[in-house]
Amino acid sequence: MASCFFRTFPINRGATKSLSFNYFLRYYASCPRCWKCSSEGSKDKFFCSSCGVLLKVAKHENYFALLDVAKRYNVDLVALKKNFRSIQNQIHPDKFAQQTPEEKQLALEWSALINKAYKTLTKSVDRSQYLLELQGITISEDNSHIDQSFLIDMMDLNESIDEARDSEQLQQLKARIENLIQNQTQDIEQSFQADDLERAKQSVIRLKYLINIESKTKAKVLQQSLQTK
Numbered sequence: 001m002a003s004c005f006f007r008t009f010p011i012n013r014g015a016t017k018s019l020s021f022n023y024f025l026r027y028y029a030s031c032p033r034c035w036k037c038s039s040e041g042s043k044d045k046f047f048c049s050s051c052g053v054l055l056k057v058a059k060h061e062n063y064f065a066l067l068d069v070a071k072r073y074n075v076d077l078v079a080l081k082k083n084f085r086s087i088q089n090q091i092h093p094d095k096f097a098q099q100t101p102e103e104k105q106l107a108l109e110w111s112a113l114i115n116k117a118y119k120t121l122t123k124s125v126d127r128s129q130y131l132l133e134l135q136g137i138t139i140s141e142d143n144s145h146i147d148q149s150f151l152i153d154m155m156d157l158n159e160s161i162d163e164a165r166d167s168e169q170l171q172q173l174k175a176r177i178e179n180l181i182q183n184q185t186q187d188i189e190q191s192f193q194a195d196d197l198e199r200a201k202q203s204v205i206r207l208k209y210l211i212n213i214e215s216k217t218k219a220k221v222l223q224q225s226l227q228t229k
Contacts, residue, residue, distance in 0.1 A: 035102070046091055046110065054091065054099075057109045062134060063117035073131060073192035075121055084118040125211060128188050128204045137201055139208075146205050154209050161217055167224055174217050181210045 033040045039050040045066070048055055064071040068083045088111065096107040120126045129139060157177070164170045184207045191200035 054103045054106045056106060057113055063121055063130060066114065066117050067121065073128065073189055075127065080121055087114055124185055125204060125207050128200065132197060132201055135197055137197055139201060139205060150206055154213065157213055161220060170217060170221050174221065177210060177214045177217060181207065181214065184210060
């Protein structure tokens with residue numbers, strides 16, 4: 001993996017010379033320092049280039065950088081899975097069973113972080129929300145940022161699910177919800193492509209509503225199926 005220095009600074013010499021000394025100092029201070037040998041600027045995200053120990057967890061590194069995929073909505077899921085497996089193969093806690101207590105703990109922390117990053121980037125709604133968070137846009141738990149007409153539609157849909165009495169009605173509702181989820185997912189993709197973050201935020205909120213309703217529908221379908229056996 002590229003070092004902190006080469007990942008951050010431009011390769012063009014002319015561009016490099018234009019960087020201020022203060023910027024360089026701020027950058028260099030952000031490079032990981034080995035907790036064991038105190039060397040800086042490791043060429044690896046996870047291991048010290050000098051002494052080989054597992055570095056401290058980079059808690060503020062974004063998930064895309066951790067898993068070596070481009071920071072965008074349309075993430076390469078094949079590359080994401082491949083990189084995740086490769087990294088876990090290096091830092092899995094089982095690999096450090098015979099190491100020092102410090103490295104055992106770091107392996108647990110790294111593994112937990114990589115698992116969380118992979119889970120977040122794999123799911124469309126979580127990846128979307130994370131991309132917005134990287135831009136300083138958060139989604140509150142209340143309904144204050146969603147249009148009322150959509151909320152009314154969701155209330156009607158919930159009532160239809162509650163009132164459904166047979167599997168045919170539920171399957172029709174399930175198909176309708178799946179179609180709405182697909183449309184909302186497409187809208188999220190288009191919003192990020194257009195760099196329209198407010199539109200993306202609204203679509204993510206809607207998608208979260210629809211996913212919750214889909215879960216409710218699936219639970220009722222399962223309940224009905226068990227009752228008929």
